[in-house]
Amino acid sequence: MTSKGENGYMQTWLECEAGWGGGNEICSALLAFMEAAQNQISSQSKHLVAWSDLCGGQNKNFTVVSFWQYLLSVQQFDVIDHKFPEVGHSYMDSDRDFGLIEKALSNVERVYSASEYRDLIKAVKKQNPFIVQDISGGLINANSLKNKMKLAKRQRNTNREKVDFRAIRWLRVEEFGFYKYRLSFDENEEWKVVDIRGRGFTPDVQVDISSQDLTIAPGRPINAAKVVDIKKQLPYIPRVFHGFYNNILPIDADGQSADSSVNEEEGEPEWELCCHECHTSIIC
Numbered sequence: 001m002t003s004k005g006e007n008g009y010m011q012t013w014l015e016c017e018a019g020w021g022g023g024n025e026i027c028s029a030l031l032a033f034m035e036a037a038q039n040q041i042s043s044q045s046k047h048l049v050a051w052s053d054l055c056g057g058q059n060k061n062f063t064v065v066s067f068w069q070y071l072l073s074v075q076q077f078d079v080i081d082h083k084f085p086e087v088g089h090s091y092m093d094s095d096r097d098f099g100l101i102e103k104a105l106s107n108v109e110r111v112y113s114a115s116e117y118r119d120l121i122k123a124v125k126k127q128n129p130f131i132v133q134d135i136s137g138g139l140i141n142a143n144s145l146k147n148k149m150k151l152a153k154r155q156r157n158t159n160r161e162k163v164d165f166r167a168i169r170w171l172r173v174e175e176f177g178f179y180k181y182r183l184s185f186d187e188n189e190e191w192k193v194v195d196i197r198g199r200g201f202t203p204d205v206q207v208d209i210s211s212q213d214l215t216i217a218p219g220r221p222i223n224a225a226k227v228v229d230i231k232k233q234l235p236y237i238p239r240v241f242h243g244f245y246n247n248i249l250p251i252d253a254d255g256q257s258a259d260s261s262v263n264e265e266e267g268e269p270e271w272e273l274c275c276h277e278c279h280t281s282i283i284c
C-alpha cells in the first residue's frame with residue numbers, strides 16, 4: 001500500500017525449489033516485490049513500514065533483520081519499521097486476500113499445474129487484481145547476508161539488558177549495524193538499541209545480492225511420500241501436463257521417467273468408473 005494506490009502482490013515458487021516459507025523464501029519474496037513495485041515506490045519514499053505476523057520461522061528472525069540492513073546499505077530506504085500486531089487482537093489485509101483465494105479454489109475441481117494456479121490467483125479480483133510473481137530461479141540465500149555484511153546476532157542490547165525477541169512489537173532499522181526495538185506501539189516508549197556489528201564490520205560494505213553465492217541453487221528433493229502420490233495420480237492427469245511433472249519428479253534408479261508406465265501407443269490410460277444409479281460402467 002502506497003500513496004499512489006493499493007495492490008496485492010503474490011509470490012509463488014515450487015516446493016522442489018525451496019521450502020514452504022522460511023527466512024530465505026520470505027526475503028526472496030520481499031526482494032521481488034521491491035523490484036516489481038519500483039514504479040509505486042518513488043525515489044522520495046525513503047521510509048518503509050512493514051507489517052507481518054509473528055511467525056519466527058518466516059518473519060520475525062535475524063535473517064529478515066539482516067535483509068532490512070541490506071536495503072539500508074544499498075540506500076533503498078533511510079528508515080525501515082517492521083511492526084508485529086498483537087496476538088489475537090489484530091487483522092491484516094493479507095488475511096482477507098488469502099481468504100479470497102481459498103474461496104476461489106473451493107469452486108475449482110482440478111488444478112494440474114503451477115501456471116494454472118497462478119492464473120487462478122490473478123482472476124480472483126476484478127478490480128486491482130493481484131500481481132502474481134513466479135520467483136522460481138530468483139530465490140536468494142538470505143541466511144548468508146549476515147556473514148557477507150559481518151553482522152552478529154546479539155542477545156543483549158546496549159544497556160546490557162537481555163533482548164526478548166519474541167516480545168518485540170516494533171523494530172526499526174535506520175543505522176547500518178544497529179537496530180532499535182520497542183515492546184509496544186507507544187511512541188513515548190524509549191527505544192532499546194542493539195549493536196549487531198560483528199568482527200570485521202565496515203560501514204561501507206557492498207554486497208551483490210545477485211552473486212552466485214547468494215543465489216539458491218535450483219532443485220530440492222520432494223518428500224518421498226508425495227512422489228509416490230504424484231506417480232499414482234499421473235495416469236489420470238492429461239498428458240499435456242506430464243512434462244511439468246517429469247521436470248519436478250526425480251528420475252528412477254533405472255533411468256525411467258516418471259510417466260514411463262504410460263504406453264505411448266495406447267495414448268491416455270483408460271480407467272473405469274461404476275455408475276451406481278444405472279449399474280453400468282463408464283470408460284473415461
